[in-house]
Amino acid sequence: MLGIDGSLCVFCGSRANSKEHVFAMSVCKRAGDINYPVTAGLSVEGKENLIRNPKPMPIQALTVRCVCSPCNNLWMSELETWFISRLGSLIDPQWPQDALAVIEQLKPERNTLAHWLIKTAVTYSHTVLECSHPVEFSSAVTHKIKDGILPENCWIDLAYSKTKTFGAGITRHFYVKNGAQPVQNFPLKNGDGFNFVVQLNHLLLRIAQAPHVGEFIYPNQHGEIPVRLYPTPSPRMPENYEYDDMMNFQSSIILKTWAGCREGQD
């Protein structure tokens, strides 16, 4: 368990007196294994992805003390109930036959999905061990989350992983393309910005934010394109949203940072 006594609830500022599972027990049970070893603290540094903690921990042991009981038992608990009711079949060990319909039905409820993902990203950020560019959410941001208000410019993607596992990662590193230079991996410097990916069995979800950067594209090397669900859902399902694994999905976003760049230009 991380956190220290006397710490405050990240969502409301009350005393953090509750042990919060980063992944709710109901989610772990639905996914099939509360003791599944997870690789927490995936980070992306330098040119290649790295897994930060080489020793996986059981998913049910991934707890933080950064939340108060009312937050944990009220709105956060309601979000977990919602998540299981809407995405439960997508985190089953077997990918469901009717996945397309399930995903389609998420679009009108994307604000709730965004709410679930951002609160999970914030609690997860408290589990990550030291690194050179940690994701730290300011209280100005986190205190609005309990009311369902997200940081600006967030987006959400969903995809399928051919490899079945549990995992998560939060980072400030993005693949960046600046003009004619080759794609490079950089941490976002000033201000906000984060990239949170979670995998539960075959389901991949990302919530990310890159303020000050207007454009982002998918490299599309093998034709994979994730399903954009938020803020504006993709009108049609991409033909191929199957990634090899979480790392592959993690690197499916490239930020274009030069002035005047537009989608589709090199």
Ligand SMILES: [Zn+2]
């Ligand atoms: Zn609270």
